Amino acid sequence: MSRLPRLRSSSPAGLAADSGPSMPTRMTNSSLKRKAAIEEEDEALDQPRKLPAIGTSNRPTRPLQPSKTASNLTSSRGAPVPRPLTRPKAPAITKTTRGTSAPPTSSRPPSRTGTTARPTAGRVVSGSGPARPTPGGRASDDKRFNALQSQLTSIEEARAADAARLAADMEAERNKVAELQANHRALSMELAAAKSQELNQRRELVHASDEIENLKKKHNREVMDLEMDIKKRDREIREVNEDLRICRSDLERERDTVTSLKNTIAHQSTAHLTLTTQNNALEAQNTALQSQLDIYSRKVSDLTLELEAAQKQVEDMKKEAMESELVRRKLHNMVQELKGNIRVFCRVRPVLPSDLTTYGSSLSSSGSANSGSEGSVDFEKAKEELQANFVFPDTRDHKEIVVASSSSSATGQERKEVYNFGFDRVFEPESTQAEVFEEISQLAQSCIDGYNVCIFAYGQTGSGKSFTMEGGPTESSSGMIPRAVEQVFRVADQMKAKGWQYTMEGQFLEIYNETINDLLGKAEFDKKKHEIKHDPKTGATRVTDVEVVRLTSPSQVRNLLSVAQSRRSVAATLMNERSSRSHSVFTLRIMGVNVGIDGCVGTGEKCEGSLNLVDLAGSERLNVSFANGADKERVRETQNINRSLSALGDVIAALGEKGEKGGDKHIPYRNSKLTYLLQNSLSGNSKTLMVLNLSPLAAHLQESITSLRFATKVNNTTIGTAKKQSRIS
Template identity: 80%
Template sequence: MAANHTSLKRKAIMEEEEEALDQPRKLPAIGAMRPARPLQPSRTTTNVTTTRGAVAPKPLTRPRAPILTRSTRGTSAPPTAAKPPSKTPGPSRTTTGRVASGSRPAAGGRTTDDKRFNDLQSQLTSIEEARAADAARLAADMEAERNKVAELQANHLAISKELANAKSQELNQRRELIHASDEIENLKKKHGREVMDLEMDIKKRDREIREVTEDLRVCRSDLERERETVSALKNTISHQSAAHLTLTTQNHALEAQSTALQSQIDVYASTVSDLTLKLEAAQKQVEDLKREAMDSELVRRKLHNMVQELKGNIRVFCRVRPVLPSDVVTYSGSLSSSSSTSSRSDGGNIDQEKAKEDLQANMTFPDTRDHKEIVVASSSSSATGQERKEVHNFGFDRVFEPECSQSEVFEEISQLAQSCTDGYNVCIFAYGQTGSGKSFTMEGGSSDATAGMIPRAVEQVFRVTSEMKSRGWEYKLEGQFLEIYNETINDLLGKGEFDEKKHEIKHDAKTGSTRVTDIEVVKLTSPSQVKSLLAIAQSRRSVAATMMNERSSRSHSVFTLRISGVNVGVDGCAGTGERCEGSLNLVDLAGSERLNVSFANGADKERVRETQNINKSLSALGDVIAALGEKGGDKHIPYRNSKLTYLLQNSLSGNSKTLMVLNLSPLAAHLQESLTSLRFATKVNNTTIGTAKKQTRTS
């Protein structure tokens, strides 16, 4: 996805650069390239401004000579064209008439006019010459300006060409850089594939190591059995040798009896004496065998606990349920119309097998020998619309495939039930989203083949306690069934209504036991009694409908089996007086789900509050396990953050054996919830909570 996004970004940058090269370059204003100069006046301008700033007068027409008429009365001289009349009032009519009446004054006036005309003519000529000089200077300035403009345009054209060449060179360099980046991306991908191959090789080597270890363990067990066989044969030979000696002695005695009837009474007395000695030896041997049996039971317990410790005091099993017919009915609308049409039979029913394959998520189980790995493949769409595929590998102590039965699951759990009778605290809890099969795993169905972990564990405990009577042990069994709903403890075996009694959790630091006040504790005498108690508790448990499961458990159920035993001896052989007290907590957690999945509309506030309390308690359980896994002697463990963790404090501490059964849904619609559960289970599986301690007491 990152490589595609990078290539798209580079393509957009190249297109922008090409568009920038194709657009014409704007020329800068001429005024920005050279200092401002005042414009010279145009030749066509009528009013020409001179260098001194004076305005030239309009061209004058040549004045005509005045027409002289003889009259008795003289006229005044014509006014000049260039000079404006004076502001002073002219002579009166009588004065003018007197001046013009004579001939002398008329001639003098003409001479004056000619002189003025000549002056005006010379003035006009100088003005014309100045105008011509200005026009020539203006033309020279304009020609210089045009030359400068042409030179600037030529310079601009050259600079534009150089800029275009520089842009083209930069574009080529960027293309080379993009090509180099693509090569780097390809090298990174190749390196990632090589790293993945190396990781797969490492996992393969780890599996081979586990297989060799398992073969070594089998060989050691075979060697131990052979040693036991050899020891038994040696004992048999010794017994046969003793028998042979006895027969030889009897033969000698009979021969002596046949030869000497006189000594028959002595022979009989000797035989009785020998039989008495043999009886005492046999009685002593029986007592030794009884003590050896008791000692071997202690050794068996130590070895059994050692095996459980080697497996880990906190283990995680993963179980994937099969696709149910109800899933096909619920999610049949999500199937494509083409597959639905092609998978219909003549009766109009959807082909169940085809529908199940379409609904299943991509889950595989590569470890066919030890069954400890699960691989989940998921696909998602990136921001650019491209499909991204991811493969997730998870490893646990045991992975049960959808076809595994209840008996196969319990076969792995049965050893923990044995540890409970040996005096250890054991906690087995089922975790997973709503509808993943937790209640079926813990409580099971109505038939013997589908019985869950709770009835099977109780049945095994009764069978073990019955066998231990021959070794001098006597046990008492008690059971209780609680429900934690909205951080409130309810007694599922009580006779009263819920929430009428306030139950409190009490821990005894000396004995390591946990008690709940005002709770119904039932003495257990047979496995059938436990089945009836489970039926009563199931009818009283809080369930509600969610969008993911029509009958989803909305509470945590905790079935606690307390076992107390004492060694009293057998057949007159005195016991050791050793006492052991263990507890087996079988927890069916409420379904882990998100609010936006189960209650998208948020209309049912009560269901929303239930879901919030469930998620809070599950989060507190994860915090407790994480705190137990951290190294440090004085690390605070937040047991009090929820009623569930506080109730299971002694079963979740370092003095207990804990097993988490992760239940997964195989549907593709629940893939994200399944991945979240797998990551949480991996975190639990990587946690080490210390060494379990036996709860014993010597009387």
């Protein structure tokens, strides 16, 4: 293993070129750095010289120190800078083979590194492998060894020449330092003349002083680099001697390797016989494994048959699940029809702290006197005094509400009256939003199954309709609209496992003064004329020129509800500080198709359902809400609200008469935009629920009794059977 190529590549920069010692020596690494620094400084000298600024204070001017890198610049008198030295080329070392011969006759002094080269008989310098010794090989080895010694001597001479050249460079550097000192004196004179210049010139002088300091530092670094290069050359010479020693040791090691390889061949012959025996044993083992493989193949065939049977069973179970879903829909619809296609819930809200502020003047002297001193105890007393006499006798089914009132007759005697009302469900003031929605959730399921569902809140102003339908800001206080939407999305995700895929879209309308406004539209109100269109074949209701939004998540619906709530028309009345002055109708349309489950072909059945969630405006009397009649706009709104609610009552009454007597009685749907929009929800094509909201205050007792009577009329009304909107594609 020869190391002579490495000797050539790691030779110091002072090696002589192939052309002989007369060729110029090669430039050292520090000379290359110095040349790069000269080029950078030449570029810097092309820029205008900046003089340090002279301060306005009495600070003494610090004289500029001569830069150690002045040799890299041109002198102020235009003296040329000496060109950097070139690196001498190393002599080419030829690979020769040394044979065994007598010791050389001429003796040379040992090299400076202390390594004495001794010829070794039969050694080969090149890395081409060992050569057989010849009778005349000894003489050639001596010649090659002498050539190596002459090359090493030339290396040392080149190194001494570099040292002399480096001393000359240092002398040139000192001369240039002297020139820089002369330049420094000239600059000092310029500084004395520049004291009258402006502030920006002083800053330029400071910058020039910093540049000179940087040049000094750079010059110090270059001197250190030169010293490091000298040390590096010494280290490289030691490495060359070490490489020569390693080459000789490698040659000895290779000879030992040849001997060991011969011994290895002998051992391999024995190992070959052993491997032949092992191969015969492995062939016998392979035969045994092949028999086991045949057994496993038969087991795989049996398992494949079992897998096919299991897959067939899974497909049968998927078909059974799809059929059971159809049966569930029929049974669910039967249960809803048994409950009635039009149902009425009654909900009484609790007494609020804001009621004390509004009706505090009607409290007794003892209650009002202590209203601000004892906190919650006084609130409970005031609550009992303000609250009307509502009783809920049905503690099991919660379907009855009893209202007791007292009045004075013409003769001054007190007359007490008791009214008993029954509905499908009565919610006491302590009932939560979750309890109310639990009764409504089944109707949301019917909407998924392809039926039209309508839920509307009815009641006087301030009875809690908007809170019931839209709810509050917290999760526990969310209303029927966001809860119904969340359940629809949740059930739609569950139905995917039964082969159904659903798409949903929604719209939000407002009926204000018998005018339809699009709460989700981008244009201003009253700019478009919206018309109501009914499809007698499908039972669907559409409104022209309204924004229909594709719905993908319940959070998107909550954002739409907040946008619509901010646009809805509200105003303050004597009964409610923020009263809804319009009817709002949120419509959620659901389109589903049965596409099958995981390769199981679906039935192709399609269903379309809609969920109408209506928050009616508050019913109220003009003499109560606007006693003085000063606000004509609010009076006009109240008249339109009462007129539309009256039209709703007329439609309910006409439906009741038609259900009792039969015949073709006319139903006045067109008397109001509200009743015409809800025509399909009230005519029997929909499952309808009215939530009656009551105020618990005694001041609103007459309004509450009127609302209870209207709700009783609705509850006693019989309409047709809801029709499922489905078809087979």
